[in-house]
Amino acid sequence: MSLSRVQAQTAALLEQSREAATLEERTRLARDIHDTLAQGLTGIVVQLGAAAAAGRRIGAVARVPGGAGQRQPSC
16 A cells, blocks of 8 residues: 555545544534523423413403402492
């Protein structure tokens, strides 16, 4: 095996190694972005659900005679 052939193979292996490292980093970043977005969207969905439930509770209180949402007759 000649020196130039070894150098060529070494260069090819180095390039393959760089490409693999780049792909691994891209995959890691994509996973991190996905996880961050998923967590944020889940938080939004939970908050919207809680707000909707609170709105229903407030609406129910307003419909109850003497509830907090109604004005009391003044004497």
